[in-house]
Amino acid sequence: MDRFLIHGGVPLRGEVTISGAKNAVLPIMAAALLTEEPCVIRRVPDLSDVRFMGRILESLGASVTFEAGTLTIQARQIQGYGDYDLIRKMRGSICIMGPLLGRLHEAKVALPGGCAIGVRPIDLHLKGFRALGVNLDIAGGYVHATAARLAGTELFLGGRAGPTVLGTANLMMAATLADGITVIDSAACEPEVVDLADFLISMGAKISGAGSPRITVTGVKTLHGADHEVIPDRIEAATFAIAAVATNGEVTLQGARADHMQAVIDKLREAGALLERKGPALIARRGPSLRPVDVTTQPYAGFPTDVQAQIMVLMTIAPGTSIITERIFESRFMHAAELARLGADIAIEGPSAIVKGVPSLSGAEMMAGDLRASAALVIAGLAASGSTEILRVYHIDRGYENIDLKLRQLGARFERLKANPNAPENTGGE
Numbered sequence: 463m464d465r466f467l468i469h470g471g472v473p474l475r476g477e478v479t480i481s482g483a484k485n486a487v488l489p490i491m492a493a494a495l496l497t498e499e500p501c502v503i504r505r506v507p508d509l510s511d512v513r514f515m516g517r518i519l520e521s522l523g524a525s526v527t528f529e530a531g532t533l534t535i536q537a538r539q540i541q542g543y544g545d546y547d548l549i550r551k552m553r554g555s556i557c558i559m560g561p562l563l564g565r566l567h568e569a570k571v572a573l574p575g576g577c578a579i580g581v582r583p584i585d586l587h588l589k590g591f592r593a594l595g596v597n598l599d600i601a602g603g604y605v606h607a608t609a610a611r612l613a614g615t616e617l618f619l620g621g622r623a624g625p626t627v628l629g630t631a632n633l634m635m636a637a638t639l640a641d642g643i644t645v646i647d648s649a650a651c652e653p654e655v656v657d658l659a660d661f662l663i664s665m666g667a668k669i670s671g672a673g674s675p676r677i678t679v680t681g682v683k684t685l686h687g688a689d690h691e692v693i694p695d696r697i698e699a700a701t702f703a704i705a706a707v708a709t710n711g712e713v714t715l716q717g718a719r720a721d722h723m724q725a726v727i728d729k730l731r732e733a734g735a736l737l738e739r740k741g742p743a744l745i746a747r748r749g750p751s752l753r754p755v756d757v758t759t760q761p762y763a764g765f766p767t768d769v770q771a772q773i774m775v776l777m778t779i780a781p782g783t784s785i786i787t788e789r790i791f792e793s794r795f796m797h798a799a800e801l802a803r804l805g806a807d808i809a810i811e812g813p814s815a816i817v818k819g820v821p822s823l824s825g826a827e828m829m830a831g832d833l834r835a836s837a838a839l840v841i842a843g844l845a846a847s848g849s850t851e852i853l854r855v856y857h858i859d860r861g862y863e864n865i866d867l868k869l870r871q872l873g874a875r876f877e878r879l880k881a882n883p884n885a886p887e888n889t890g891g892e
C-alpha cells in the first residue's frame with residue numbers, strides 16, 4: 463500500500479483549485495439511473511470512490527465514460543441488482559436504491575457494512591421506502607426491494623443523530639417517479655442534497671424545498687438526460703484552509719464556496735485564523751495567535767462532522783484547552799490516538815475529545831483509519847517538525863483528488879512512496 467512521507471514545518475503558500483464535491487457526485491451519478499437518456503456530469507474529481515461508483519453502475523448495465531473531469535452515464539437498459547462484492551464495499555453505493563426503485567420498482571443491494579466511523583445503519587432509508595409502498599425482503603446480508611408502484615406520501619426521516627444525507631437523497635430520487643406528491647420532513651439540508659435536487663430538476667423532476675428540512679417532490683412519468691456541473695467540495699476546501707492555518711502559511715482556495723462553509727469559517731476565525739473572501743476564492747492564513755475553541759458537530763448548517771478530525775489537529779497546537787464533541791457518528795475519534803504519537807495531548811471522554819494545546823508536534827509514523835482522519839494526519843505531518851510517514855493512504859485517495867500534487871504546489875515537502883504493484887489495495891469505505 464502507498465505511503466506518504468512528509469517533511470513538516472514548511473508553511474503552505476500559494477493557490478489551490480478546489481475539486482468537485484465527492485459527496486455531491488456519488489448520488490448524482492446514481493440519479494443518472496433514473497433515465498434512459500445520457501447524462502453529462504462536469505467538474506468530477508478523479509477519486510477511487512467515483513471510479514468505484516462507475517463500476518457499480520456498469521454492473522447494473524449502464525455505460526460510463528470518464529474523461530478529463532467529465533462523466534457521461536447512460537442507463538439505457540439496466541437491471542435492479544449489480545455486483546454485490548462492489549456494492550458491499552462502498553457505503554455511498556446505497557444511494558442506487560432510490561433510482562432503481564423509481565425506474566424499475568426493484569432493487570437488490572448488499573446491506574452496507576459498518577466502517578471505521580460507526581455502524582452506519584440504513585433503517586431510515588428503509589422506513590422511507592416502506593412508506594412509499596415498497597416491500598423489503600432482508601436476508602443473507604442483502605435487501606431485496608420490490609413495489610407494484612410507488613405511491614407519494616408524507617415521510618419523516620429524522621433519526622437519533624438528526625437527518626440522513628444519503629437517506630434524503632435516496633428518497634428524493636425514488637419520489638421523482640412516484641405517483642403523486644411526496645413530502646420529506648426532517649430532510650438533510652446539506653449543499654450536496656441541493657446539488658442533487660438541482661440535477662434532478664434539470665432532468666425534469668418537480669422538487670421544491672431542497673436545502674430546507676421539508677422537501678416536496680411531485681412525481682412525473684419519465685425523466686430526461688441532463689448536463690450538470692457539480693458544486694466545489696466544501697470539505698476539501700475546509701481541509702486546505704486548516705492546513706494553511708496549521709502550518710502558519712497563506713493559501714488561496716480557488717473556487718471555494720464560502721457560502722457552503724459558514725460554520726467552518728466562523729469557528730476558524732474564533733480560533734485565530736484570518737479568512738477573507740476574494741471573488742470566487744477564499745484566502746486562509748493564521749492571525750497573530752491561535753486560540754482554543756469548543757466544537758460540536760451538527761447536521762448542516764452546523765459544524766460538519768467531516769471537518770472534526772481536521773480542526774482537532776489545529777487545536778493540538780492552540781494554547782489552552784479545547785473540547786471537541788462528535789454528535790453525528792459514534793466512533794469518529796480514531797485519529798486521536800495517532801495524533802498522540804506526534805505529541806498531541808488528547809483525552810477522550812465519551813462523545814468529547816479534550817484537547818490540551820502543546821507548543822508543537824514532532825513527526826512520527828502514523829496509520830490512517832478513515833478518509834477524513836487521513837486528511838487530519840496529513841495536516842499534522844505538515845505542521846509537525848521532522849518527518850512523518852502515513853500508512854494506508856488509500857483512504858485519502860477516496861476523497862481528495864491529487865492531494866500530493868496539490869500540496870507540493872503549495873510548497874509542502876511531501877512524497878508518495880508507491881507500494882509494490884502486486885500488493886492488494888483496499889478501496890471503498892465510509
Ligand code: EPZ
Nearest residue numbers: 485554582583584585586587621623626627628790791892
Ligand atoms: C453522508 O453519509 C456523507 N457521505 C458522510 O461523509 C457524512 O459524514 C455524512 O453524510 C454526515 O454528514 C456521503 O455523502 C457519501 P447520514 P451518510 O445518513 O448519508 C445515522 C465522508 O467522509 N443514520 O447523514 O451515510 C448515521 O448512523 C463521509 O465524505 C441512521 O441512524 O450519513 C449517522 O449517525 C463520511 N439511520 C447519522 O444518521 C439511517 O438510516 C448521519 O448519517 C441513516 C443514518
